[in-house]
Every structure is written in C-alpha cells, then in structure tokens.
Amino acid sequence: MPPIILLILKALEGRGAERMVTTLARAYADLTYDIHVLCLEYTQDMPLDSRVQYHVVPYDEVFSEQNIEPKSNQAQAYEAVARHIDDYVLSQIGTPDLILANIYKINWIMAYSQLPNIVNVLHTALSKQFQNPLLDAPVQTINHLKMVYGAHPCSCVSDGARQDLLALIGNVNKTTTIYNPCAVDDIQKAAKQSLALSQFGITYKGYMIQVASFDSMKGHHDLLHAYAKTARRYPLVLVGKGRLESEIKQLATALGIDDCVKFLGFQANPYPLIASAALLLLTSKFEGFGYTIVEAQALDVPVISTDCPFGPRELLPAKSLVPVGDIDGLAILIDQAIDNLTHYIVPLNQQLLPNHIARQYLAFGSVLNS
Structure with missing residues (x-):
C-alpha cells in the first residue's frame, strides 16, 4: 500500500x-x-x-x-x-x-x-x-x-x-x-493560455502588476500612495479580491490616479497577466513567504518588494527591496526598476x-x- x-x-x-x-x-x-x-x-x-x-x-x-x-x-x-x-x-x-x-x-x-x-x-x-x-x-x-x-x-x-x-x-x-x-512547469503552461490584454486596456509588457487579496497586510494603501509619486509611465494592474477593495478604489480616485490603476478582480489563472507584465510588485507589511515573487521568477518577470517580515529577503537581493512604510523609497524603486527592468530579474532557486x-x-x- x-x-x-x-x-x-x-x-x-x-x-x-x-x-x-x-x-x-x-x-x-x-x-x-x-x-x-x-x-x-x-x-x-x-x-x-x-x-x-x-x-x-x-x-x-x-x-x-x-x-x-x-x-x-x-x-x-x-x-x-x-x-x-x-x-x-x-x-x-x-x-x-x-x-x-x-x-x-x-x-x-x-x-x-x-x-x-x-x-x-x-x-x-x-x-x-x-x-x-x-x-x-x-x-x-x-x-x-x-x-x-x-x-x-x-x-x-x-x-x-x-x-x-x-x-x-x-x-x-x-x-x-x-x-x-513552485510548480514551474504548471505556471509556465498556464501563462501560455490565450488572454486578450486589450479587454483590460493594457498591452504586453506595458504595465506593472500586484497580485494580492485586498487585505490590510498586503499594503495596497502604501502602494497607491507610492505609485502616485512615480512618473506613472506604466499603468498599475491590481489582481485580487477582498474586503478593502472598494476602499482602495476610493483611494485611487482621491489620489487622482484612478485612470492609471486597473482593478481586475480575482483571476483563477493570473499567470498570463503576470507573464505579460513589465514588473511585479509585492508591497506586503508581512509575509510568511511571498508566493508571487517565485511565480514571477518562474516566468522571468522582474520583481521588487517590501523588505517585510519574513519571506522576501530570503528570495530577493537587497537592491530589489524597500523598507515597509517607506512610500518615497518605494516610489523611487518603482521608477528605478522601470528604467532598468532586466536588472531586477532574479532566477528561481531550483530547490523550490x-x-x-x-x-x-x-x-x-x-x-x-x-
């Protein structure tokens, strides 16, 4: 047996x-x-x-x-x-x-x-x-x-x-x-599923993305405040659902960036969206691991993250991290990453x-x- x-x-x-x-x-x-x-x-x-x-x-x-x-x-x-x-x-x-x-x-x-x-x-x-x-x-x-x-x-x-x-x-x-x-083969296969980006008003490698539930620990407030301080060369795509979604939408409007922030809701297969993004962000206040980081790595997508307790620092180099709550620092890092995207691609650890x-x-x- x-x-x-x-x-x-x-x-x-x-x-x-x-x-x-x-x-x-x-x-x-x-x-x-x-x-x-x-x-x-x-x-x-x-x-x-x-x-x-x-x-x-x-x-x-x-x-x-x-x-x-x-x-x-x-x-x-x-x-x-x-x-x-x-x-x-x-x-x-x-x-x-x-x-x-x-x-x-x-x-x-x-x-x-x-x-x-x-x-x-x-x-x-x-x-x-x-x-x-x-x-x-x-x-x-x-x-x-x-x-x-x-x-x-x-x-x-x-x-x-x-x-x-x-x-x-x-x-x-x-x-x-x-x-x-990290199921690399499954993620790469799922990422190849046909998806018309135009339905969301975005283009291939022409947006940045965060995939996270709308929960206070995921740091959407800080992300939007930081994004409002950037050059906003790419729209910000938010994938997920949760109790704070309407509040975050209201914040985008209050900051005057609602035309640049796109709420796509929960996606059963987010991988075509991740694979097509220019940059993936994780702005959590704390994590145990930081799953979307390794999923982006499996798809060779650049990643930046808050240096939150405790997962991201074990998955990314210091150059890709910014302290939690440092809105100005996050804005600067976003613009730096957009200027030199390949600099923020980190290979996946095969032990995962x-x-x-x-x-x-x-x-x-x-x-x-x-």
Whole structure:
C-alpha cells in the first residue's frame, strides 16, 4: 500500500497557502502516493489534480449538530470539529503517514486531534498575525499559541517565520523550515493560455502588476500612495479580491490616479497577466513567504518588494527591496526598476521545485517517526 498523505486546510481559496496545498498534492500524486485534501468549507477557487482525493468536512454542520456556538466557546467548538475530523479520516481515508495542517485556524483545531503524524505548516509570522492580541493580552495570547503550536511539530515556509515562532513561544516542539513549492512547469503552461490584454486596456509588457487579496497586510494603501509619486509611465494592474477593495478604489480616485490603476478582480489563472507584465510588485507589511515573487521568477518577470517580515529577503537581493512604510523609497524603486527592468530579474532557486519540497516534508516526518 502506498503511503497516505493528508493535507488539511479551511478551503481551496485563491491564496498562497492554498496554492502550496494544490501544488504539493500534485507532487505527491506524481510520487504515486495516496494523496488526500480535506477542507472545512465547500469554497473552491482552485482546481485539484484529478489524482487527488478531495474531502469536505463542514465545520458549520458540526457546530449545528452539536448545538455549539463557536463565538461563545471557540475551544469547545474546535475540539468537536477535531473529533469529527478524526472519525472521518480513520473511517474514510485510513491512518495517514503524514498530515500537513495548514494555517492557524486548522492548527488550532488539530491541536485537539488524536491522529498521528501531524505537522503544523505556518504560512506567516505569528508575531505579526497576532500583533494586536499580543499587545492587549500578551500572557493569554502566548499561552494559547504555546498550546496550539506545542501540540505538533511545526514547519515554517521561511526561516524568518521559524525564528519568529521560536522567539515568540520558545522551543516548545520540533521545528524546521520548508519553503513553499513552485510548480514551474504548471505556471509556465498556464501563462501560455490565450488572454486578450486589450479587454483590460493594457498591452504586453506595458504595465506593472500586484497580485494580492485586498487585505490590510498586503499594503495596497502604501502602494497607491507610492505609485502616485512615480512618473506613472506604466499603468498599475491590481489582481485580487477582498474586503478593502472598494476602499482602495476610493483611494485611487482621491489620489487622482484612478485612470492609471486597473482593478481586475480575482483571476483563477493570473499567470498570463503576470507573464505579460513589465514588473511585479509585492508591497506586503508581512509575509510568511511571498508566493508571487517565485511565480514571477518562474516566468522571468522582474520583481521588487517590501523588505517585510519574513519571506522576501530570503528570495530577493537587497537592491530589489524597500523598507515597509517607506512610500518615497518605494516610489523611487518603482521608477528605478522601470528604467532598468532586466536588472531586477532574479532566477528561481531550483530547490523550490515541488518534488524537492515534497521530499523535505517526508524527511521531516520520517525524523519525527524514527
């Protein structure tokens, strides 16, 4: 029997953690493993390889069946969901040889799980994600995080995120750094899909792009303020969706740059847009990794980024980075990059290929089981 690999996450939404899961799932399918993806919501913005078995255990149904109000007792609610996941996995999938639990909510739920071989995958920096709770209730927050991340070994998607974890809660469990996989062949193939740029009012290599959800951590406010200070030789294309989208549109109007900023919404396949861009930007306030950086590298597209905690500095040279919040510096770097685009092309690290990353998780799991 081939080893059973189980990847758990909230839903297959179009973000970095979900791209990691779909890419890694395919890599394990290529290794002919028995690969499963389990979600807690039905939302599916991203496709899975046909060889991957897809499961949904809706947590809202668990809350309803057991008459639990998660807002009043989240720990009790998540413990009930963990029991439900355990029962489902053992009866419908079997005993996994490796379980990768992705993102904080799943990490918390799986802290109550009795399943073996669980590894928490941290996709961001905890000190940034929990910045406000750490200020408001530091002891309670740190004790909670020790409970969540002390339950199972942890893998972080950048070494900066791992060091952040250790600094915050101490060495409460085994940890490692395993970067997110970059499916170069898939990205390059997807980038060749026919796309009429004219429908968006843009031309090949005649625009710059940011692909990110409209969330405060992604730094759209700073990006627009910086872009307004540039020569604006190329329009700025924003791909993504999120709760701040209307606010950012209003800001573009207020800054008088709405004729130069194009909102394209969520794109299931953003790669033709990335490949056709003159420059890709990442202006996050914090990241665990910075997926769009390596995706641009796979397509030989120049990249500049904020030097945010913690991923970009492990993927890009110093010349391609600007401090978070330095709007004038970002404006200058954008204009410099447009003046000399080839100077900001960085080759992809071949160790980020999916088969390498898949084997690293297996090696970490085998160490834990030895």
